[in-house]
Amino acid sequence: MSRDSLNRRALLGTLATGVAASLAGCGYQPAAGEYKWSESVSVGPSVPFSDGESTWLAGTDRLYSVANVSGRTPQPGEDGWRELDEAYVSAFDSSGEELWTTDAAEQYVGDPVFADGTIYLALEGGSVTAVGPGSDDEGEVHWTTEVDTDDGRDERDEESDDERGEAGDDVDGEGSDDDDSGDDEDGTDDSEEELELAAGSPLVVALGDGELWGFEAATGEELFEAEVPASQNATAIAAAGEYAWVAFLEDDEHHLAVFDTGGERETRSLPEGPEWLVAGDDLALLGFEDESAVWGVVPDGNRQFELEFELDPGPRSPIIVDHTAYLESGGDLLAIDLEAGERLWDLDSPLSGGLVADADSIYGWASGSGCGLASVDSSGEFQWDATLPDEITCRDDLFVLEDTLVVAGSNGDLTGFRTESGRRYSVVS
Secondary structure (H helix, E strand, O other): OOHHHHHHHHHHHHHHHHHHHHHHOOOOOOOOOOEEEEEEOOOOOOOOOEOOOOEEEEOOOOEEEEEEEEEEEEOOOOOOEEEEEEEEEEEEOOOOOEEEEEEOOOOEEEEEEEEOOEEEEEEOOOEEEEEEEOOOOOEEEEEEEEOOHHHHHHHHHHHHHHHHHHHHOOOOOOOOOOOOOOEOOOOOEOOOOOOEEEEOOOEEEEEEOOEEEEEEOOOOOEEEEEEOOOHHHEEEEEEEOOEEEEEEEEOOEEEEEEEOOOOOEEEEEEOOOOOEEEEEOOEEEEEEOOOOEEEEEOOOOOEEEEEEOOOOOOOOOOEEEOOEEEEEEOOEEEEEEOOOOEEEEEEEOOEOOOOEEOOOEEEEEEOOOOOEEEEEEOOOOEEEEEEOOOOOOOOOEEEEEOOEEEEEOOOOEEEEEEOOOOOOOOOOO
8 A cells, every 4th residue: 555545544534534523523532553644755865876774763752764875966066966975864753754864974884873862873984973963953963083993903913923922924934924814805904893883971882893982972082992802702782871881702701891981891791692781871781591581780790680581582672761671572571670670560461572662651563463553551551552554564663752653664654653542622612
């Protein structure tokens, strides 16, 4: 079904309801989960090509699309064309209206991250950039910081050479300059990793090539550089508040490292590699499948609490709202009070993945056959469920913006649904 047919159906339904309401003497009351609007969106000004689908990120009242674009677009000038090879970021409100679009200098790599209204991207060439609204509410690049991964690699290479002594020389006394095992055929180094980002406030971190860099979120100023020699074996990274958390494997043992804004590090051992790692202010949550447990770890590396909970394999991580975490796994929905380190409630979940939440409710795809939406309130009480139009699939991305659930489809369409019932209007009023 096309978007036009969906809008026609919504219009006809509204007209029919209005007629019935006029006869009945009262207006129609929209139900929670009901269709509100749909919009077809693009990722930039007349962008001809996109390298893959958009990545979607959300705040409390804004939705952001990040996409790499390439090609040529018409532009007044000498030859009338502009070459594109960069990342575009677009912001939308809870009604699907585009608020602004801006571009970064290069294409992005890895996964974008979002914190406090700002999107952070790792760019090709090894830099980190911050994109968000400016003073005029138009999108802009706040800062871009170059990350010199070569320095850390060169220092470790020198240390390794010192330890090996003459072991790296050939038997006839000649050096090993001709060894290009780490190079491509064109002589370029292919050992550089993509940077992996995590962001909170006021700390943004980038992990890669054996180092962890910390940056001031507001300015991009480098706060620290710390060695993480097992970064190539890092299984998870997270940041929130003034701390960054890295789970990694070293010498066949699992560890969790905690860094503050000064680069000071605390490390503790872990029983296994975590299925997921998420950070709240002054605490990290880790899930262990084999242990059937959820850990809460504080910045000094100590375990504050452990709760038994069967975990499905895979990175279906919890969401944190204020001081409460919500986690769905194995058909159960669990709420954790992070301050007390206690289980608030758990229940047979009417939700199946794709969890999003606001201060009052948790939403997600409805469990069971077909594709629908469902909601549970913050006390664990079931609220509502609703079926969806055929063109919506439960593989699409789901977000909550103010009073609207927004589905971001792979075809570039945004569709909004009500989170709660609407007002009932009287015809005479």
